[in-house]
Amino acid sequence: MNLKLGLLTCALLALMACKPEAPATPKVDAPAAAPAEAKADTTAPAAATVSDTPTLKIATLDGQQYDLAAKRGGWVVVNFWATWCAPCIKEMPELDAFDAERKDVEVIGLAYEEIAIDEMRAFLKQRPVMYPIALIDTYDPPADFPTPRGLPMTYIIAPDGRIAKEFMGPVTKADLAAVVDGKTAG
Numbered sequence: 001m002n003l004k005l006g007l008l009t010c011a012l013l014a015l016m017a018c019k020p021e022a023p024a025t026p027k028v029d030a031p032a033a034a035p036a037e038a039k040a041d042t043t044a045p046a047a048a049t050v051s052d053t054p055t056l057k058i059a060t061l062d063g064q065q066y067d068l069a070a071k072r073g074g075w076v077v078v079n080f081w082a083t084w085c086a087p088c089i090k091e092m093p094e095l096d097a098f099d100a101e102r103k104d105v106e107v108i109g110l111a112y113e114e115i116a117i118d119e120m121r122a123f124l125k126q127r128p129v130m131y132p133i134a135l136i137d138t139y140d141p142p143a144d145f146p147t148p149r150g151l152p153m154t155y156i157i158a159p160d161g162r163i164a165k166e167f168m169g170p171v172t173k174a175d176l177a178a179v180v181d182g183k184t185a186g
Contacts, residue, residue: 056142057069066132068157091170094172101173109129155167156176
């Protein structure tokens with residue numbers, strides 16, 4: 001039964017990653033005294049639950065402890081992904097190349113799926129990356145990041161520890177560079 005539920009969850013996340021986010025529509029018939037409520041209803045769930053300066057302490061597959069707070073002073077790309085997610089797999093080389101090319105940026109991959117460590121290691125032998133990978137408990141994801149609405153889900157953390165940009169769907173080196181180099185509005 002858990003396998004069926006897991007497969008259904010995976011399929012739903014895969015479908016969500018392919019859908020564009022629906023534009024928010026304000027409440028037209030809301031009472032005049034409730035503009036804050038109308039605004040709260042139109043805010044994406046991720047924006048409401050993400051900490052302004054998220055924390056993340058997690059063990060990586062290589063046995064190291066990853067502490068996002070210890071990375072302050074540099075840019076960090078936090079990428080939620082899964083082995084079954086085709087767009088995630090497609091963006092892995094982009095993330096790896098960006099991480100290798102930029103000394104001012106570090107990437108961490110958070111595998112958001114139920115998978116055995118040995119299976120993940122076997123997957124990464126076929127699709128190696130140099131950045132650290134950690135397995136996320138899908139029933140207890142990191143508290144300062146919302147449950148992904150779809151995969152891949154990427155957050156760019158600025159040197160001051162604040163989220164500079166959030167991407168839903170695959171990213172490229174150019175997308176990441178535009179944010180890090182200040183060529184887009186965060």
